Every structure is written in C-alpha cells, then in structure tokens.
Amino acid sequence: MIIKTIQHNSKEYEQMIQLRCKDLLEPIGVPPQYIRPEKEKDDFFIAALEENHMIGCCILTPKQNGVIQLRQMAVQSHLRGKNIGTAIIRFAEQTARQKGFTLLLLHARNPVIGFYQKCGYQINGNEFFEVGIGHHKMQKMLL
Numbered sequence: 715m716i717i718k719t720i721q722h723n724s725k726e727y728e729q730m731i732q733l734r735c736k737d738l739l740e741p742i743g744v745p746p747q748y749i750r751p752e753k754e755k756d757d758f759f760i761a762a763l764e765e766n767h768m769i770g771c772c773i774l775t776p777k778q779n780g781v782i783q784l785r786q787m788a789v790q791s792h793l794r795g796k797n798i799g800t801a802i803i804r805f806a807e808q809t810a811r812q813k814g815f816t817l818l819l820l821h822a823r824n825p826v827i828g829f830y831q832k833c834g835y836q837i838n839g840n841e842f843f844e845v846g847i848g849h850h851k852m853q854k855m856l857l
Contacts, residue, residue: 729768780816
C-alpha cells in the first residue's frame with residue numbers, strides 16, 4: 715500500500731470521488747451531488763493506493779488559526795479493520811504538521827468514534843446531526 719497526496723481534478727481525484735460515493739455516501743443514502751469538486755480546490759487530498767487502485771482516502775480542509783479539518787474519510791468496505799484507516803490518519807496528521815497546522819478536527823459519525831479515539835482524538839461537544847446521522851466533533855493537537 716502506498717499513501718500519498720494527490721491533485722485536485724486528477725485521474726486519482728476522480729477515483730477518490732468514486733470511492734467516497736460508493737463506500738461513504740451511498741450506504742447512508744446521500745446522493746453523489748453532495749460532493750462539490752469546485753468547493754474542494756484548496757483542500758489537500760490523501761489517497762491510499764494498492765496497485766494503483768484507490769482503497770482509502772481523506773481530505774484535509776484548511777481553516778483559520780492553525781486549524782485543519784479532516785473530512786470524507788473512506789476505506790473500501792471489504793478492507794476495513796486492516797489498519798488502512800489508521801495509516802491514512804497518521805499520514806494526514808504528518809501532512810498537516812508539515813504544512814504548519816497545530817490542531818486537527820473532524821466530525822465523526824457515532825459508530826466510528828471509537829476508531830478516532832484509538833487514534834488519539836477527543837470528543838469536543840455534544841452530539842449533532844449532519845446528513846441525517848449523529849456525529850460528534852473530535853479534535854487532536856498536532857504536536
């Protein structure tokens with residue numbers, strides 16, 4: 715497995731959109747139009763590839779004051795539980811640090827809160843609903 719950053723509007727970015735739709739959005743009934751590529755042009759894209767096939771991904775969206783948000787984390791459903799997500803998170807944290815960010819935040823769906831806690835993230839605030847599903851804000855200092 716190779717984990718790397720990829721470019722917006724590249725062939726790999728198109729693979730990322732397909733993965734996000736199939737393994738992240740479709741299972742919860744969110745239409746593909748939820749993804750708006752024009753709004754992602756300033757983000758950082760992280761891809762996990764196996765023999766040039768996208769098996770996992772996430773997006774880092776810069777915020778203000780040294781804060782960056784991890785979004786749209788996805789791993790192919792049949793490959794979950796094989797530490798691919800953990801490897802993607804570690805790479806994302808390293809990338810964010812290298813770019814000068816000091817706090818990484820995310821919106822975790824309730825069923826995956828334990829995964830993010832194992833990666834060192836802490837819940838920050840009460841449950842809220844996004845795309846009709848319960849989420850919690852989580853964060854981690856990047857020291």
